[in-house]
Amino acid sequence: MTMQIADSVSLSPSEAKARAHAAAARDNLRTEPRAVRIVIIALAMIFLSVFVVLPLVVVFAQALSKGFLAYLSALADPEALSAIRLTLLVAAISVGLNLVFGLVASWAITKFEFPGKTFLITLIDLPFSVSPVISGLVFVLLFGAQGYFGGWLRDHDIQILFAVPGIALATTFVTFPFVARALIPLMQEQGTQEEEAAISLGASGLQTFFRVTLPNIKWGVLYGVLLCNARAMGEFGAVSVVSGHIRGETNTMPLLVEILYNEYQFVAAFAIASLLAMLALITLIAKTVLERHLDEGQDGNDH
Amino acid sequence: MTIEVRNLVKKFGSFAALDGVDLKVESGELVALLGPSGSGKTTLLRIIAGLDWPDSGEVLINGEDALAQGARERHVGFVFQHYALFRHMTVFENVAFGLRVQPRAIRKDEATIRARVKELLDLVQLDWLADRYPSQLSGGQRQRIALARALAIQPRILLLDEPFGALDAKVRKELRKWLRSLHHEINVTSIFVTHDQEEALEVANRVVVMDKGRIEQIGSPGDVYETPASAFVHGFIGESIELPVQIADGVVRLGDRPLRLAADGLAPGASRLFVRRHDMLIGPPGSGAFEGAVRHVRNFGPVQRAEVALSGGETIEIDAPRERELRAGDTIGLEPRRYRIFAGV
Numbered sequence: 001m002t003m004q005i006a007d008s009v010s011l012s013p014s015e016a017k018a019r020a021h022a023a024a025a026r027d028n029l030r031t032e033p034r035a036v037r038i039v040i041i042a043l044a045m046i047f048l049s050v051f052v053v054l055p056l057v058v059v060f061a062q063a064l065s066k067g068f069l070a071y072l073s074a075l076a077d078p079e080a081l082s083a084i085r086l087t088l089l090v091a092a093i094s095v096g097l098n099l100v101f102g103l104v105a106s107w108a109i110t111k112f113e114f115p116g117k118t119f120l121i122t123l124i125d126l127p128f129s130v131s132p133v134i135s136g137l138v139f140v141l142l143f144g145a146q147g148y149f150g151g152w153l154r155d156h157d158i159q160i161l162f163a164v165p166g167i168a169l170a171t172t173f174v175t176f177p178f179v180a181r182a183l184i185p186l187m188q189e190q191g192t193q194e195e196e197a198a199i200s201l202g203a204s205g206l207q208t209f210f211r212v213t214l215p216n217i218k219w220g221v222l223y224g225v226l227l228c229n230a231r232a233m234g235e236f237g238a239v240s241v242v243s244g245h246i247r248g249e250t251n252t253m254p255l256l257v258e259i260l261y262n263e264y265q266f267v268a269a270f271a272i273a274s275l276l277a278m279l280a281l282i283t284l285i286a287k288t289v290l291e292r293h294l295d296e297g298q299d300g301n302d303h
Numbered sequence: 304m305t306i307e308v309r310n311l312v313k314k315f316g317s318f319a320a321l322d323g324v325d326l327k328v329e330s331g332e333l334v335a336l337l338g339p340s341g342s343g344k345t346t347l348l349r350i351i352a353g354l355d356w357p358d359s360g361e362v363l364i365n366g367e368d369a370l371a372q373g374a375r376e377r378h379v380g381f382v383f384q385h386y387a388l389f390r391h392m393t394v395f396e397n398v399a400f401g402l403r404v405q406p407r408a409i410r411k412d413e414a415t416i417r418a419r420v421k422e423l424l425d426l427v428q429l430d431w432l433a434d435r436y437p438s439q440l441s442g443g444q445r446q447r448i449a450l451a452r453a454l455a456i457q458p459r460i461l462l463l464d465e466p467f468g469a470l471d472a473k474v475r476k477e478l479r480k481w482l483r484s485l486h487h488e489i490n491v492t493s494i495f496v497t498h499d500q501e502e503a504l505e506v507a508n509r510v511v512v513m514d515k516g517r518i519e520q521i522g523s524p525g526d527v528y529e530t531p532a533s534a535f536v537h538g539f540i541g542e543s544i545e546l547p548v549q550i551a552d553g554v555v556r557l558g559d560r561p562l563r564l565a566a567d568g569l570a571p572g573a574s575r576l577f578v579r580r581h582d583m584l585i586g587p588p589g590s591g592a593f594e595g596a597v598r599h600v601r602n603f604g605p606v607q608r609a610e611v612a613l614s615g616g617e618t619i620e621i622d623a624p625r626e627r628e629l630r631a632g633d634t635i636g637l638e639p640r641r642y643r644i645f646a647g648v
Contacts, residue, residue: 197452
């Protein structure tokens with residue numbers, strides 16, 4: 001408001017009048033009474049505050065309820081450190097794998113015609129439609145002691161379940177769709193003409209991919225990786241089934257939060273939870289930035 | 304470089320995009336593939352470029368079997384309707400792309416590449432845009448850059464797919480002239496696809512008219528316009544009056560009325576009569592093969608366009624010189640100066 005007043009000082013009377021007319025015209029376009037508008041906006045704000053902002057504030061308030069030192073010592077606990085390390089490791093593995101899978105899958109789907117393509121597109125979404133607990137159970141059925149490969153794995157002394165490989169597998173499965181989902185629409189929209197141009201100019205398949213395809217989709221890739229990472233670090237259900245909850249060994253951050261909470265160690269539980277909340281905030285900001293870049297890319301494409 | 308295509312067949316499902324196409328393009332020619340959408344012209348061009356593969360048939364470039372090579376080895380310059388410029392590269396890098404991706408053994412050094420790109424940008428008269436990105440250019444500029452990029456690899460042949468299709472009418476006309484003079488200058492064997500007859504007739508040395516996956520006629524722009532080989536070509540090129548007629552006992556009939564037109568050598572049966580709009584001469588009533596009443600007249604440009612209801616019921620449009628003013632309600636006689644009759648419906 002102050003800005004507008006400051007603005008109008010420098011305006012000549014006729015310009016100020018024109019502005020007032022424009023503002024009036026804008027208001028005329030809104031047919032709802034003022035009261036209705038205020039009520040609707042207030043409802044939305046209250047809802048957001050109660051369901052989104054409040055929980056976030058509570059997490060940090062609880063984490064810091066015994067002071068900052070208690071917060072830091074809760075994070076420095078060996079169990080907490082081990083959970084953080086494991087979470088980072090698992091996220092790195094599953095994001096890395098899904099980056100490759102996602103790129104390959106969306107490349108295949110958008111640049112080529114082949115039988116079974118629709119089936120593949122449906123299959124990519126499967127992890128989204130299956131409950132994470134069931135995703136975890138699938139791996140227990142496959143690699144558990146009574147599972148299909150259980151005997152063979154035991155004979156060869158390979159530990160998958162209740163160890164890092166199992167957690168990484170379950171997380172990878174659950175987060176599989178993110179990169180592919182981010183890339184398929186983008187690549188479909190971009191079509192194959194630039195690749196065709198590159199090939200007819202003498203570029204090899206790899207040159208075409210690295211010089212033409214990848215630069216065109218890089219923001220989409222980052223977007224997919226970002227969401228994939230957020231989910232990988234926050235995954236609870238599938239990991240809970242395959243982890244075995246071995247303290248200091250196979251507990252990821254979300255699992256540790258639950259354990260600590262159940263043991264009434266609220267400061268410690270919320271300290272870890274605050275890290276996850278911060279991850280969420282950072283993800284949100286990065287997502288906004290990336291979305292802006294994606295939109296710009298689209299504008300550039302607008303011939 | 305010559306291009307030769309023999310008995311090319313390409314099907315998409317049950318739809319025959321190319322249904323046995325034979326074509327030979329001589330060195331240095333500028334050939335237009337002209338036809339309505341779905342006639343197979345773009346498919347033919349893409350097969351020659353190696354971007355599509357035929358179900359059967361042969362493609363020879365300079366006498367060598369081109370189907371044995373991929374698009375990468377064919378050394379063909381291809382210009383896309385929607386430019387397909389690399390959007391994340393500057394104009395300079397777009398043009399340089401073909402030179403930068405060459406195998407290390409034959410790749411030029413940076414200075415040579417820069418000089419070559421500069422030369423090409425000069426050729427398309429856009430050297431001042433070198434540092435811009437494609438999204439900052441107009442459509443006409445983009446297409447000229449796309450052409451420069453295709454020429455950078457010194458292609459053996461140049462293929463252009465509806466190169467001016469996405470541009471507005473004025474830019475299109477300018478670029479047509481420009482393309483013709485550019486071709487004159489670099490003289491590389493070229494084929495371009497278009498659905499715009501004016502473009503084909505104005506730019507090309509030779510026009511290939513296609514319909515439903517087949518070639519209807521190959522000839523100079525004058526040939527295809529003056530002596531169309533089929534009803535389709537007559538109807539597609541130039542504006543024609545088309546009337547269903549019957550041939551029987553050496554007489555041409557429109558409905559049940561005999562027309563005073565020679566029917567020598569015509570097969571009896573249902574046929575179609577074609578007359579160019581401007582080939583209908585106007586005379587007093589009863590003077591020509593047809594008679595009709597002028598419905599209304601529009602005056603623009605060098606001619607007047609009149610809608611005439613023939614006495615048999617058909618309505619036709621004619622283009623008449625403006626010396627003799629026509630008025631709605633006039634009864635006139637019409638005599639075709641030239642006409643063609645094709646058998647079939």
